[in-house]
Amino acid sequence: MPSSEFDLIATINERMPAAGPRVRVPSGDDAAVVEPRAASAVTVDAIVDGVHFVLDSFGPEAVGRKALAASLSDLAAMGAAQGEAYVVVAAPEDLADEELLGIADGLAETAIREEVTIAGGDLVRSPVLVVSVTAIGYEPGGSRFVTRRGAKPRDLA
Numbered sequence: 001m002p003s004s005e006f007d008l009i010a011t012i013n014e015r016m017p018a019a020g021p022r023v024r025v026p027s028g029d030d031a032a033v034v035e036p037r038a039a040s041a042v043t044v045d046a047i048v049d050g051v052h053f054v055l056d057s058f059g060p061e062a063v064g065r066k067a068l069a070a071s072l073s074d075l076a077a078m079g080a081a082q083g084e085a086y087v088v089v090a091a092p093e094d095l096a097d098e099e100l101l102g103i104a105d106g107l108a109e110t111a112i113r114e115e116v117t118i119a120g121g122d123l124v125r126s127p128v129l130v131v132s133v134t135a136i137g138y139e140p141g142g143s144r145f146v147t148r149r150g151a152k153p154r155d156l157a
Contacts, residue, residue: 008097009123012104020117022083032119034084039139043074046132055129060099063131064106071135072114079146080137084119085111087133090126103131 010028019026025033047067049055055063068085075082087107091100100123111118116135139145 015104015108016118017112027120041080041137044134045070049129060102061106064103065110067131067133068110071133075137081140082116083136083138084117085135087121090124090130
């Protein structure tokens with residue numbers, strides 16, 4: 001089991017899938033370096049224990065899956081191809097490392113399934129568990145983003 005915050009972060013990074021082709025400097029440095037080749041869409045979603053889920057009944061893996069899926073659904077609604085995600089976990093001091101690693105496992109499961117790179121993030125203390133995901137998606141080749149204003153049935157197949 002990790003003995004320090006840096007050990008915990010290293011263990012979390014080991015559980016994440018390999019970085020995608022746009023990522024030049026992955027998670028673990030001061031900042032990720034990404035080289036996009038298309039227009040990008042950016043979305044941020046946060047989920048809060050006691051508001052969007054109850055950790056004790058929901059489970060940590062489901063929290064990780066829900067957090068990433070919420071942001072990716074915003075990208076999908078615009079017709080964006082998934083790219084990278086950045087995750088902030090704000091956790092109470094008494095939250096066990098096993099639960100934090102469970103959240104990481106849920107994030108990794110969704111990232112692998114959806115072919116998304118977890119390119120970075122932050123782990124901080126908070127009075128309540130909050131998981132916030134910033135997701136980046138890219139304009140697909142030959143298509144444009146679909147906004148709420150211009151979306152019509154069958155815009156994108």
